[in-house]
Amino acid sequence: MPNPLLAEWSTPFALPPFDVISDEDFEPALMAALKESRANIAAIAENPDEPSFENTIEALELADETLGRVLSVFYNLAGTDANPKREALQRSFSPLISEYSSEITRNRALFQRVEAIWAAKDSLELTEERHRVLMLTHRSFIRAGARLEGAESDRLAEVKSRLATLGTEFTQNIVAEERSWVMDLADSDLIGLPDFLVDAATAAGSEKDRSGPVITLSRSLIVPFLQFSPRRELRERAWRAWTSRCANGGETDNRARVAETLRLRSERAHLLGYADFASFKLETEMAKEPKAAQDLLMQVWAPARESALLDAKLLRAMLQADGIDDDLQPWDWRYYSEKRRSAEHDLDESELKPYLQLDRMIEAAFACANRLFGIEARPLKDAALNHPDSRAWEILRNGEHLAVFIGDYFARSSKRSGAWCSALRSQRKLGGHVAPVVINVCNFAKPPQGRPALLSYDDARTLFHEFGHALHQMLSDVTYETISGTSVARDFVELPSQLFEHWLEVPEVLSEFATHAETGEPMPGEMLERLLAAGTYDMGFQTVEYVASALVDLDFHQGEPATDPMQRQAEVLDRIGMPSAIAMRHATPHFAHVFAGDGYSSGYYSYMWSEVMDADAFDAFREAGDPFDAGVAARLEEYVLSAGGSRDAAELYEAFRGKMPGPEALLKGRGLAA
Structure with a gap:
């Protein structure tokens, strides 16, 4: 039977066939993909033809297609559903991938071709996008040490390999400590805790095979426990465990x-x-x-x-x-x-939370994206995904396929903490149009069977934040994967995500989608006003x-x-x-x-740098008098969401807004200035 990671995927929208991929497939697939990539790199470097943008830069863009496909599936599973086999593979893969990366930048013949194209750039009549990709490729070689020679080049390769290993160990140690720590709650420990927290703690206990409710190091359990438990000694115990992760001695001490x-x-x-x-x-x-x-x-x-x-x-x-x-x-x-x-x-969080159902907040995010950018989300019922808890939607615009979006929302002991967005496949046009497959990963408390998942307002904000990243990926409209989606400056990448959070604060959005889990009634107007008034609390x-x-x-x-x-x-x-x-x-x-x-x-710091822009960017909608103003949304898509890294980040923002902002709007938005 052929390795499913290396075969053509006949699944809907060419999604990874998670249901037939086994852990035993990854190592041989990686080795085959690395062999293919090395052959592709050698062919580019040894090409007897004169270096050109097409035979060198574009060829580099496509050289690692199989490798990227294998690694995107592997790292998704390693992050969302780790097990000892996957963790061992991750440790062994890190130096191999670092070694391959160093081989590319240390390939003198290849770098000479890139240098030659860069030197001739002014005579090549490149489009703006091609010039940008050439600049980024040339710069990445320089910053990776392509001009170093001899012992210095060798040492840099060693350093990068060791750093890759350290990063993997660091992450796995956090997961290991979060997986192992549990605080059992007796009946007397539940006094003062709201029902939603007791339900979540009970579900966590069930997952851990405990006889009753527990608190784990999942943020979705720790934070509400610290908010509501009147037992000061238990709060201290939980807080110390949470804040001392990987600083307790032993193998997992970082x-x-x-x-x-x-x-x-x-x-x-x-x-x-x-x-x-x-x-x-x-x-x-x-x-x-x-x-x-x-x-x-x-x-x-x-x-x-x-x-x-x-x-x-x-x-x-x-x-x-x-x-x-x-x-x-x-x-x-x-x-x-x-x-x-x-x-x-x-x-009262216990009164507020029933109005913030996970499913309704997902609908709210989709609805906002529909009003702003005209996209629609259609559930994919039978897709095989990375975990049974995940769900998927086809994203369309004007009836045409745009992307696949996957949501993996619940915390589990096999998932690393935090929330993130990644692409199982990034958008590009080179070599044929490729539609993106994007996943949002969160760590919300999973409810008991048959009960709706309820979010805190901070959880709902996280959901909108990560979907903002997903929009950046799904609305990308560039030729080259190097500049696709979120491939932008680090202190620019948080702009779309933090900006999208603002739509959660739009009263009409909560009025429509914040409905009670039991009665179905919308959030009372006076509660909505109090919630928004406490926005900077x-x-x-x-x-x-x-x-x-x-x-x-x-x-x-x-x-x-x-x-x-x-x-x-x-x-x-x-x-x-x-x-x-x-x-x-x-x-x-x-x-x-x-x-x-x-x-x-x-x-x-980049979250704060981006927040300066996101506060100013949402002001553009306020100035237009409508949080869903079509003209402002069109400019936002053209210059930010669809442009990826095709231009310098400051240029893109100034094209959207006219100028770079100062921190005044940020301070005002946080209630730290009048």
């Missing part, structure tokens, strides 16, 4: 891996001629240099910290009014903040925990690497005056954005 990662990243930057890794990384981003990112973060830090300290005084008074003679601690904040929110805004806390993480990330990657990252983390937090009752959103040993790979390393 602290030594972080130190080695920082040292190797610094060496990589020095080999390439940069002062430090942050300078290397940000050169290609909108910020261009670390100082620009830090300046923005500090502009936000000061008012956020002031707001958080004022809130801390109020929460401390509530704590002491409960007869607790102690300072406000990090495991107290969410509990007393929830009480304060209930008192000040008359918002606790924003000091949320901003401080995020900005602190972003500042630590930037500091890690500037100057000499920290020999003791935990000490460096503490020094940064002390220097900026981190409030004692707030912790970093992501402590270093489980800061997956930064250490699971290079994606957000030196770049966690």
